Amino acid sequence: MSMQPIQVTPSAYTYPLLIKQLLxxxxxxxxxxEIVYGDKxxxxxxxxxxxxxxxxxxLSRLGVQGGxxxxxxxxxxxxxxECFFGVPMLGAVLQTVNVRLSPDQILYTLNHAQASVLLVNREFLPVLAQIxxxxxxxKRFVLxxxxxGDLPEGFAGEYEALLADCPDHYDFPDFDENTRATTFYTTGTTGLPKGVYFSHRQLVLHTLAVCSALALAPQQGGFHRDDIYMPLTPMFHVHAWGMPYIATLAGVKQVYPGRYQPEAILKLIEKEQVTFSHCVPTILHMLLLTPYGKQVDLSRWKVIIGGSALTTGLAKAALERGxxxxxxYGMSETCPILTLAQMEDPALLADADANVAVRVKTGRPVPLVALRTVDAQMGDCPRDxxxxxEVVVRAPWLTQGYLYNPEASEHLWDGGWLHTQDIGHIDPQGYLQVTDRIKDVIKTGGEWVSSLELEDLIGRHPGVSEVAVIGVPDEKxxxxxxxxxxxxxxxxxQVSAADIQAHVKVFADQGHISKYGVPENVRFLESLARTSVGKLNKRAMREQLVK
Incomplete structure (x- = not known):
C-alpha cells in the first residue's frame, strides 16, 4: 500500500508541538x-x-545553546x-534536580546528565559546597x-539581577518537536538513579490529554478555568505531574508554596482560596493531622493522590472534610499521568461506600493511553x-528509554510495551486496580497476598494512622x-497486635482476603521509611526490620 503524505504549501506554518505553544x-x-510564590x-x-x-x-549570555x-x-x-518554559524553549534541556537525594546522588545525576549550568537556591549552597x-x-552557577545576601564566589550572578539586565523580548526558535526538553532521575530503591527524558511533543501531548480528561469529568474530579492551582508534588519530580503546564495552558491562578511546611501550606490554601492540588498520601495525611488545619475550610479543594495507594481510611478522612x-496513577517513566479515578455515575456520590470505592481505584486511562494487564507471555488478562x-502501557508521552542506559531501556520496553512492574486487574467498566508491585507481592501458603490490599484493610482500623506491609521469610x-x-x-x-489481627480476620472470614493474609506479626513504629518523594520505601524497611 502506498501512503499519501499531505501536500504542504511552501508558505504554510507546520506548527511543531513545542512547549512555547502552550503560552x-x-x-x-x-x-x-495571578502567579503567586508563597508570601514573597x-x-x-x-x-x-x-x-x-x-x-x-x-541563559544565552551564559553560553547556553541548543542541546x-x-x-x-x-x-x-x-x-x-519560568524554567519549565524558558530552558526548553531555547532548545536546551531542563534537568530538575531532586534536592532530597543525598549529596553523592545529586552529584551523580548532575554529572550523568552532563549539566553545564546550575541554578541553585541559597538554601542548597551547603550541598553544593560538598560536591x-x-x-x-x-561551567556556570546562578544563585x-x-x-x-552576598553572591558566592565563582557565581555568574543572581537570577533576578541577571533578568533585570536583559531585554523583554527573545526570539525563541522553532525546531524539531522531538527535541529533548527535560531530564530528571528516578528515585528507585535499588541501584543508582536512572535518567528519564521527555521531548517537547511528549510534554505538549501529555498536557492536552490530561487537561481534556480533567475537563471531561461530569461532576467529580474536574479542573477548569475558575480553579486555583497549587502543586504539592515537588516540581523536581516528574514536572510536578505535568500540572504546571496544564494550569498555565488553562490560564488559572497558580500558587507556588516554596518549601513544604504544613501550616504554611494550609495558610496559603486559606488565603489564596486554592481549589486544586495533587500530592502523595503522606502530604494529605500530614495536612489533615496538623492542628491549624482543623480551622481551615477545605470543602472546595480537589486533590489527586498518587505515588502510593490512596487507602479507604484516608479517603474517608478527606471526604469528611469536604x-x-x-x-x-503513573510513574516517572510515564510523564506521569496514565489514569484518573473519576466517577461517571453521579448516583455513586450519594452512596458513601460506592463513592469511596471508586475514588481509591487506580482509575481509567486518560485519552490516548493504551493500557493492558498481561500474563507472562504478554497475553491479555480477562477484564473481569x-x-x-502486569500493567503494560503505550502512550505518546512515555519515556523512550533511560538516559545512556540501553540495557535497562530494552528491559523497560520489552515486547514494545512499557512495563510498569505493577500488578493489577481491570474491571468491565475499564477501571484499573493496582494490587501490588511485582517486587512487593507476598507469596504465602501457596497463595499470593497483596500488600496494598492488606494495607488498605488494616488502615480501616480506627486507631491506625499509617501502615505498610512487607513480606518476610518463613520456613514453613x-x-x-x-x-x-x-x-x-x-x-x-491502646491498640495491640491482637487487635490488628482480629480486625483483619473479620475481612478474611468475609472472603475479602485470604486467611493467609492475616499477619502473625505486627510491629508498632513511630514512623515509616520513605523515599525522597514521600513514597513508602519497603526496601529500606526490609533492611532495617528483617533479620
Whole structure:
C-alpha cells in the first residue's frame, strides 16, 4: 500500500508541538491572571512571559545553546515555572534536580546528565559546597535567592539581577518537536538513579490529554478555568505531574508554596482560596493531622493522590472534610499521568461506600493511553475485575528509554510495551486496580497476598494512622506478611497486635482476603521509611526490620 503524505504549501506554518505553544492561549485570554510564590511574589501571566524572554537572554549570555543541559535546584517557585518554559524553549534541556537525594546522588545525576549550568537556591549552597569540586561538566552557577545576601564566589550572578539586565523580548526558535526538553532521575530503591527524558511533543501531548480528561469529568474530579492551582508534588519530580503546564495552558491562578511546611501550606490554601492540588498520601495525611488545619475550610479543594495507594481510611478522612479526593496513577517513566479515578455515575456520590470505592481505584486511562494487564507471555488478562497481571502501557508521552542506559531501556520496553512492574486487574467498566508491585507481592501458603490490599484493610482500623506491609521469610510458608503500624496519637498504647489481627480476620472470614493474609506479626513504629518523594520505601524497611 502506498501512503499519501499531505501536500504542504511552501508558505504554510507546520506548527511543531513545542512547549512555547502552550503560552498562546493564557496570554490571549488571561494575561492579568495571578502567579503567586508563597508570601514573597505576586505577578501576572504577562509578567511571566516577559520574565521567560529575559531568561532566554540571560541563559544565552551564559553560553547556553541548543542541546545543553541547565539544571535547577529550587523549591516550588515562580522561578521554577519560568524554567519549565524558558530552558526548553531555547532548545536546551531542563534537568530538575531532586534536592532530597543525598549529596553523592545529586552529584551523580548532575554529572550523568552532563549539566553545564546550575541554578541553585541559597538554601542548597551547603550541598553544593560538598560536591562542587567533583562536578565534571558544570561551567556556570546562578544563585536563586529569596533572602538577599552576598553572591558566592565563582557565581555568574543572581537570577533576578541577571533578568533585570536583559531585554523583554527573545526570539525563541522553532525546531524539531522531538527535541529533548527535560531530564530528571528516578528515585528507585535499588541501584543508582536512572535518567528519564521527555521531548517537547511528549510534554505538549501529555498536557492536552490530561487537561481534556480533567475537563471531561461530569461532576467529580474536574479542573477548569475558575480553579486555583497549587502543586504539592515537588516540581523536581516528574514536572510536578505535568500540572504546571496544564494550569498555565488553562490560564488559572497558580500558587507556588516554596518549601513544604504544613501550616504554611494550609495558610496559603486559606488565603489564596486554592481549589486544586495533587500530592502523595503522606502530604494529605500530614495536612489533615496538623492542628491549624482543623480551622481551615477545605470543602472546595480537589486533590489527586498518587505515588502510593490512596487507602479507604484516608479517603474517608478527606471526604469528611469536604475534599474531592481521587486517585491518579503513573510513574516517572510515564510523564506521569496514565489514569484518573473519576466517577461517571453521579448516583455513586450519594452512596458513601460506592463513592469511596471508586475514588481509591487506580482509575481509567486518560485519552490516548493504551493500557493492558498481561500474563507472562504478554497475553491479555480477562477484564473481569479479578484476573491480575502486569500493567503494560503505550502512550505518546512515555519515556523512550533511560538516559545512556540501553540495557535497562530494552528491559523497560520489552515486547514494545512499557512495563510498569505493577500488578493489577481491570474491571468491565475499564477501571484499573493496582494490587501490588511485582517486587512487593507476598507469596504465602501457596497463595499470593497483596500488600496494598492488606494495607488498605488494616488502615480501616480506627486507631491506625499509617501502615505498610512487607513480606518476610518463613520456613514453613515461604513468606509471611509483616504489618508495620503507626498509631494515631490518641490511640497510643491502646491498640495491640491482637487487635490488628482480629480486625483483619473479620475481612478474611468475609472472603475479602485470604486467611493467609492475616499477619502473625505486627510491629508498632513511630514512623515509616520513605523515599525522597514521600513514597513508602519497603526496601529500606526490609533492611532495617528483617533479620
Amino acid at each position: 498562546h492561549t493564557p496570554l490571549a485570554t488571561a494575561p492579568q491572571q 511574589v505576586r505577578h501576572t501571566y504577562r509578567a511571566l512571559a516577559l520574565r521567560i524572554n529575559r531568561q532566554g537572554h540571560a 545543553d543541559t541547565v539544571a535547577v535546584m529550587d523549591w516550588d517557585s515562580h522561578r521554577y515555572l 562542587r569540586g567533583e562536578l565534571a561538566t558544570v 536563586l535567592d529569596d533572602e538577599g 475534599i474531592d479526593v481521587f486517585t491518579g 475485575g479479578k484476573s491480575a497481571g 510458608w515461604g513468606e509471611r506478611p509483616l504489618a508495620l503500624v503507626v498509631l494515631k496519637p490518641e490511640f497510643a498504647d
